[in-house]
Every structure is written in structure tokens, then in C-alpha cells.
Amino acid sequence: MFRPLDDKGGKAVAIEIEGRSQIVPAASNLAAALLSAGFSPFRTTPAGAAPRQPYCMMGVCFDCLVEIDGLPNRQACLETVREGMHVRRQQGAAAIGEKGKAR
Amino acid sequence: MNEMVDLAIIGAGPAGMSAACAARACRLSVVLLDEQPSPGGQIYRGIAEARDDRLAAILGKDYAAGEEIYRRFVACGANYRPATTVWRIGPDGLSWISAGRSGELAARRVLVATGAMERPFPSKGWTLPGVMTAGAGQILLKASRLVADGAVFVGCGPLLYLVAHQYLNAGVTVRAILDTAPRENLLPASALLPGALRQPHYIVKGLRMIAALRRSGVRMHRNVRAVSFSGQDRLEAVHWRDRSGEYALECAEAFVHQGVIPNLNMTMSTGCRHAWDEQQLCWRPDLDALGRSSLQWLLVAGDGGGIGGARSAALSGAISALAAAHDLGRLDFTAFERESAPLIAARRRDMAVRPFLDRLYRPAQGFRIPEDEETVICRCEEVTCGDVARAVGEGCPGPNQLKSFTRAGMGPCQGRLCGHTVTETMALLSGRTPQEVGYYRIRTPIKPVTVGDIAGRIENAEQGAQHEQAAAD
Structure with a gap:
């Protein structure tokens, strides 16, 4: 489990993870914020429903895919947290249409 | 019509930032697009953020070297576009998306500086949550100040030892280091040591780091083979074999590493010539000494053109920018020669350490x-x-x-x-x-985009056409 190196204080924002409010450092990387909140897994695979979590943290592995504000397939490691952001685990294939609240 | 620039650069690591500075010095118009929210690439990730003395001490002075490149970059006058994903490049320029917006950028030359990624570590259980690359662990430390207690470090190569060393500097417990560097590498590598010693600082730094790891008393196993990971829904234990037997160690996080390889998809998507590199065991674009590819409009600088590390990447970025300026008729041949010669010589000197490092940390076949x-x-x-x-x-x-x-x-x-x-x-x-x-044929889009993103692009293009029409009327 990842933890902050030290308590630096600083600004925080509230995001919603699977419907539960979580206070995270302002302007932090979303994947980092989710890891330190103990969010696991980030997604399950479409092929075998296997649990996944970030592997590369630099945008190449796509194992950190989550649903952000209703949009599926977002790379958490390339996102910055925003106050009120809604994050959901992505189960299997990305849902589309009504269920996925696609644009 | 859409905007047109002399040079579009993709990637804000040492190669991309240096290329932007050199191109601006030749008065080229430059747009630099990067996926991350702030400059630095992976090696200097988080370089723009303020660091206190503690984090600076943990990361060390090679990381701090990125600050000078960063300062020159922000002052150079390039148009910098962070948090922007490029999903197509071609002879006419590129297509990008950023926070739901999308667009086109026309460019006379495109310079790809997308750097390296870690070599895959295909092993049983490597997909389990809790198994991540050493680079990922370091990114969490550099950019997010996060650490994991009791992690096991598995693999070989300078980055693995560096991250373990940074963890120890941070006072974080390291459960064990499982070194997979094959002992058979020692003999062939030692023959290459004289060449490497022309750049002694790399060797000295490496030896110091390894000595510090040994002194720290952290559990170390060498000649490790047959690594696998087990757990129900996430990592619970790492297993391996060495000459003395079979072992298992419980852990919640494992950082794996077998060296780095060029981040290929962007160059591969253009159809420019690539070749298999026997020394580095990876694909890389076929480039001339100036980073020019087999396509006239495309240049590649930094680790994306073959692994050379941060210093060589910065030098190659500047060299390629000068080549682009020369080819566009903005720098005469005499000036080009005068400015590029010292950079090319410095890069050749810096690269002298590579054959040794590549051979010493060549991953065993079982790990590839x-x-x-x-x-x-x-x-x-x-x-x-x-x-x-x-x-x-x-x-x-x-x-x-x-x-x-x-x-x-x-x-x-x-x-x-x-x-x-x-x-x-x-x-x-x-x-x-x-x-x-051969390799997979890589096609556009080189990053997954939604139909909406592409529709946005068409919409933009239509608006552009209408504006043009209006202007003509």
C-alpha cells in the first residue's frame, strides 16, 4: 500500500470514489491519489475479468483505466484530480450508451 | 486554414525540451505537445514543481540537472501545450486531443521525442495488482511523494538500483532486492569496460550506489531466475530460484525492471524504417547521425531513437533541431557544422558507456x-x-x-x-x-480516441474550410 512520504499538509480537494467521498491532495495525479486511498483494483479485464492496477504510471500500459464522470476508458495516470470528480471502477469492457452515460 | 509551424515536437523530456531551445535559437516557430501536465518527461518528471530539501536529497543531483534544461525551455519562446495527446502524425503535421478538445497542427517538420518505456517483464503473475515497474515506483515518489513500505525490487539495470537507493535514502524499508543480472554477462561486459571508463562518472555513480545498497544490509539475492508472482486478487508473494534453491517472499508490492526500450508506437505508425537492435535487444527507428528518419518530414531524438540516457537525449534533441533548421533553409551549412560538431562529439563521448551497460544488464532470455x-x-x-x-x-x-x-x-x-x-x-x-x-503494423490512432474526438476533428476542419471560404469571398 502506498503512503505519503511525510505529511506536508497543503491544499486538499474532495473527490468521489465509487460513491464515497475522499479527501486527496489538490492537483495530485489521479492514479497516485487512488493508490494511496487503497482503491484496488482499478479495473477488471474484458477478456478474463482479472483485477488490474497501474503497472507503468506513464501512459503506456492502460491497466489504470477507470470511469471518470461517466466517461469510461480514462487513463487515471494521465489525469489530475478536480474537486467533485466522480471515479468508478471499470468492470470488464467499457459500457456504452445509457449505462455508460456516453457523451 | 489551420495553424502552420516550422517544427512540431512531441514529448517534453530532455530531448524535446532541448530541441525546442535549439530550434528557437534558429528562429524556427515551435510547438511542443506533451501528454503530461508539466514538463520533464519521465526522467525529470515533476521538475517544475517546488521541491523541499528532503525530496531533493532523496532524488539526487542527476535529477536536479533537469532544472537547467527546464528553465531554458520555459524561456525559449516555444509554444508549449501540456496535457495534450497526439494521436496521429503525418507529412502534413499532426492531430491532437486535450481535455475534450481536438485539433490539427500543420508542421514543416515533426520531431518525435517520446522517450523510452520499460521493457516488458513477462512472468507468471505479473498482471496482479501490486506488481508494477521500478519506473512506476519512482514516478510515484518523484511526482506524488508516495512510497510503499516493504516492497521487493526484482530485475536488473541502473534504474532498478537507483530507485532502491532512493527508497533507502528516504528511510523506506526495502524487503529485498532480487538481482536477475546473469553472471554470464560479466565476462563479455568486462571486455567493454575500457570504453566505458572514458565516461568514468557513470561507473563511479553505479559502483557507489551498489556499495551503498550492500552496506545498508538490505536482503539481496543474485543470479535470480524463474521469477513469478502469486496472490488471490492482488500480489501476496514473489517466488524465484537461484543456484542455492527455490524461495518465496511475502510482499504487497514488487517493483520489476529489465531495462528500457524505445517507446515505438508513434514512429512505427509513420512507416519509417525500423530495425532490430542486437545490442539493445529492441526495435528502433533507422536514423542518421542527426536523428533524421527514412522519411523527410520526420526526425527522432532521445531514447525513442535508441537508448542513450538523459544526457545523450538532451544533446540529440539539440542536434536534430539544428538539422531541421538546416534542412528548412534557416541555418546555412557553415553555421550548422559549427554549432552541431561539438554537440555530436559530446554525444559520442557520452554514449561510450552504453555498450558496457547494455552487455552487463542484458536481460537473460528467460526474462524476455x-x-x-x-x-x-x-x-x-x-x-x-x-x-x-x-x-x-x-x-x-x-x-x-x-x-x-x-x-x-x-x-x-x-x-x-x-x-x-x-x-x-x-x-x-x-x-x-x-x-x-518483424513487429506489429502500428496504425493511427496511436492512442485510443473516441469517435467524438475524431468527429471534433472533422468539425474543426469544416469550420476551417468555411473560414477559408469566407476569407476567399
Whole structure:
């Protein structure tokens, strides 16, 4: 489990993870914020429903895919947290249409 | 009409930032697009953020060297576009998306500086949550100040030892270091040591780091083989073998590493010539000494053109920018020669250490080509080594046909995490060279985009056309 190196204080924002409010450092990387909140897994695979979590943290592995504000397939490691952001685990294939609240 | 610039640069690591500075000095108009929210690439990730003395001390002075490049970059006058993903490049320029917006950028030259990624570590259980690359661990430390207590470090190569060393500097417990560098590498590598000693600071730094790790009393195993990971829903233990027997160690996080390889998808998508590099065991674009590819409009600088490290990347960025300025008629040949010669010489000197490092930390075959049938090669589609072997047995000739046989390489990562393993595994199974086997044909979009993103692009283009029409009227 990842933890902050030290308590630096600083600004925080509230995001919603699977419907539960979580206070995270302002302007932090979303994947980092989710890891330190103990969010696991980030997604399950479409092929075998296997649990996944970030592997590369630099945008190449796509194992950190989550649903952000209703949009599926977002790379958490390339996102910055925003106050009120809604994050959901992505189960299997990305849902589309009504269920996925696609644009 | 859409905007037109002299040079579009993709990637804000040392190569991209230096290229922007050199191009601006030649008065080229420059746009630099980067996926991350702030400059630095992976090596200098988080360089723009304020650091206190503690983090600065943990990361060390090679990281701090990025600050000078960063300061020059922000002052150079390039148009910098962070948090922007480029999903197509071509002779006319590129297409990008950023926070739901999308657009086109026309460019006379495109310089790809997308750097390196870590070589895949195909092994049993490597897809379990809790197994991540050493680079990922370091990114969490550098950019997010996060650490994991009691992690096991597995693999070989300078980055693995560096991150372990940074953890120890931070006072974080390291459970064990499992060093997979094969002892058979020592002899062939030692023959290359004299060349490497022309750049003694790399050797001195490495020796100091390894000595510090030994002194720290952290548990170390060498000549480690047959690594696997186990756990129910996430990592619970790492298993391995060495000459004295079989072992297992409980842990919640494992940081894995087998060196780095060029981040290929962007250059591959252009159809420019690539070749298999026997020294670095990876694909790389075929480039001249100035970073020019087989396509006139495309240049490649930094680790994306072959692994050389941060210093060489910064030098190659500047060299390629000068080449682009010369080719566009903005720098005469005499000035080009005068300015590029010292950079080319410095880069050649810096690269002197590479043959030694590449040979010393050449990953053993078992870490590149899985020995166990059940090992997942393609993480996205969960295609195993056994699946690939069966396809080859059924007559599947290469990586592109393997897609229809098994779906390998067809998931969201677009082959990034399996391409090298597939090339080498198919080569071994069919008795051919990696060059003969080839690589996946990479197509646009090189990052997954939604139909909406592409529709946005068409909409923008139509608006552009209407504006043009209006202007003509």
C-alpha cells in the first residue's frame, strides 16, 4: 500500500470514489491519489475479468483505466484530480450508451 | 486554414525540451505537445514543481540537472501545450486531443521525442495488482511523494538500483532486492569496460550506489531466475530460484525492471524504417547521425531513437533541431557544422558507456521469452505464451497474423506491452531472427480516441474550410 512520504499538509480537494467521498491532495495525479486511498483494483479485464492496477504510471500500459464522470476508458495516470470528480471502477469492457452515460 | 509551424515536437523530456531551445535559437516557430501536465518527461518528471530539501536529497543531483534544461525551455519562446495527446502524425503535421478538445497542427517538420518505456517483464503473475515497474515506483515518489513500505525490487539495470537507493535514502524499508543480472554477462561486459571508463562518472555513480545498497544490509539475492508472482486478487508473494534453491517472499508490492526500450508506437505508425537492435535487444527507428528518419518530414531524438540516457537525449534533441533548421533553409551549412560538431562529439563521448551497460544488464532470455506456457504475454487480451506457441505451430507467420489467431496486441495498449515479447518469442519458436519476424503494423490512432474526438476533428476542419471560404469571398 502506498503512503505519503511525510505529511506536508497543503491544499486538499474532495473527490468521489465509487460513491464515497475522499479527501486527496489538490492537483495530485489521479492514479497516485487512488493508490494511496487503497482503491484496488482499478479495473477488471474484458477478456478474463482479472483485477488490474497501474503497472507503468506513464501512459503506456492502460491497466489504470477507470470511469471518470461517466466517461469510461480514462487513463487515471494521465489525469489530475478536480474537486467533485466522480471515479468508478471499470468492470470488464467499457459500457456504452445509457449505462455508460456516453457523451 | 489551420495553424502552420516550422517544427512540431512531441514529448517534453530532455530531448524535446532541448530541441525546442535549439530550434528557437534558429528562429524556427515551435510547438511542443506533451501528454503530461508539466514538463520533464519521465526522467525529470515533476521538475517544475517546488521541491523541499528532503525530496531533493532523496532524488539526487542527476535529477536536479533537469532544472537547467527546464528553465531554458520555459524561456525559449516555444509554444508549449501540456496535457495534450497526439494521436496521429503525418507529412502534413499532426492531430491532437486535450481535455475534450481536438485539433490539427500543420508542421514543416515533426520531431518525435517520446522517450523510452520499460521493457516488458513477462512472468507468471505479473498482471496482479501490486506488481508494477521500478519506473512506476519512482514516478510515484518523484511526482506524488508516495512510497510503499516493504516492497521487493526484482530485475536488473541502473534504474532498478537507483530507485532502491532512493527508497533507502528516504528511510523506506526495502524487503529485498532480487538481482536477475546473469553472471554470464560479466565476462563479455568486462571486455567493454575500457570504453566505458572514458565516461568514468557513470561507473563511479553505479559502483557507489551498489556499495551503498550492500552496506545498508538490505536482503539481496543474485543470479535470480524463474521469477513469478502469486496472490488471490492482488500480489501476496514473489517466488524465484537461484543456484542455492527455490524461495518465496511475502510482499504487497514488487517493483520489476529489465531495462528500457524505445517507446515505438508513434514512429512505427509513420512507416519509417525500423530495425532490430542486437545490442539493445529492441526495435528502433533507422536514423542518421542527426536523428533524421527514412522519411523527410520526420526526425527522432532521445531514447525513442535508441537508448542513450538523459544526457545523450538532451544533446540529440539539440542536434536534430539544428538539422531541421538546416534542412528548412534557416541555418546555412557553415553555421550548422559549427554549432552541431561539438554537440555530436559530446554525444559520442557520452554514449561510450552504453555498450558496457547494455552487455552487463542484458536481460537473460528467460526474462524476455517466457518459459512457462501459462505466462501472459499480452496483458490486455490475456494471451499466453502457450497460445502464441500453438499459433506458430498452426503456421502463423508473424505478429500481424498473430492478431487474428489470438488477439495479441489488439487491446488498449496497442502492443506496447507485448510487441517485443511477441517478436522474440516467435523468432525463437520459428528459428528466425527478430528482424525477419518483424513487429506489429502500428496504425493511427496511436492512442485510443473516441469517435467524438475524431468527429471534433472533422468539425474543426469544416469550420476551417468555411473560414477559408469566407476569407476567399
